[in-house]
Amino acid sequence: MKKFMSLVLVIMLSIISVSAAAAVATPRLDLEFLPEWEVNASSLGGTLLLSDSPEMVVNDGILYQDKVAGTVRLFFYHVNASKDVKKMAVLLENNGKQTAHVTVSQATLGGPGNSWIKVGKETQTSYFSGKQSYQLSIPPAGVVPLSATLIETAIVPNMLVNGIYDFEVDHPLTVTVMMLPVTEDSIQFSRTAAVLPPDEWHLRGTFAGANRQITPVRDYDPSVDGAAGISLADNQIDPYLKGIDATDGSEVLNYGNYGVVYRVSLPSKQGGKIAYYLAPMGGSYAGAIGINHPEVNWSPVATPRDRLYFGDFRKKDLAFLGTYESGDPLSFMFSPPGASNLPVKIVILPQ
Known part of the structure; x- marks a missing residue:
């Protein structure tokens, strides 16, 4: 019986520690002025x-x-x-x-x-x-x-x-x-x-550069670092791809980086839990995020999950991507969805 109760406790703790399905209160954040978490971007080719x-x-x-x-x-x-x-x-x-x-x-x-x-x-x-x-x-x-x-x-x-x-x-x-x-x-x-x-x-x-790797300059520490954001497809921190229209030879810009697939690595130091959100910063938005984590089996997560789209209250709406134990290996797969507005932010919030 003790072994059975221990097993139940382990399962319950794992569900609590990594959950994208649990109802959570949406935090109130000033997304427009959220500190930017410094990252390096590199091409994975394609x-x-x-x-x-x-x-x-x-x-x-x-x-x-x-x-x-x-x-x-x-x-x-x-x-x-x-x-x-x-x-x-x-x-x-x-x-x-x-x-x-x-x-x-x-x-x-x-x-x-x-x-x-x-x-x-x-x-x-x-x-x-x-x-x-x-x-x-x-x-x-x-x-x-x-x-x-x-x-x-x-x-x-x-x-x-x-x-x-x-x-x-x-x-x-x-x-x-x-x-x-x-x-x-x-x-x-x-x-x-x-x-x-x-x-x-x-x-x-x-x-060139159909696949992009986003890697923070340093590990996030939930015991020290506060709320932060990673901007994607904004053409400032994360530039748009430049290319050529092969039908006429003209130079073109991929406004929004549509078709680019991002792997966003999120290394962190042990010492608490971290919640992650996706924030639409450009208006109406409807997509999905892939989650790579050893205990996650609900990937991908719809953004948002509770309705078709969000972003009418731009710079205020948030889609919950889960709460995870710091120190766990975690990365998100992101790509700008068709018919949606860019940019977006991945929001990092210590618990």
């Missing part, structure tokens, strides 16, 4: 193809196109703004002399849907929920769709489609993102399709 311009697609054509090899992430975000049912396609074309092998390590397709912020949140949650992998082989002069599901999906007017695909390519391939009539053959259509001009925001291009 090429990002971003296709989000034109965001509202009125005409049929090529939305983005470039030749890539190595580690690639494709992030696309487009709304059918025409009056007809459409479909999207992502084609991989091999113009080389050797068979190209593609290993897709993550395939996430969100939508189609009329609630754009809901589609963005669901896409992000699915991306951090687990791997959906497969392989493709493309012979010389061959063309293969990256996603068979995508080209079979009808997109009615005003619906958004959001996709995130991570893949490795051993030989250069041309990636082409298109919107086209639902009855058209995508490969035949691509032979004569024109590249659509970007919209005024020009949010498309090829960027």
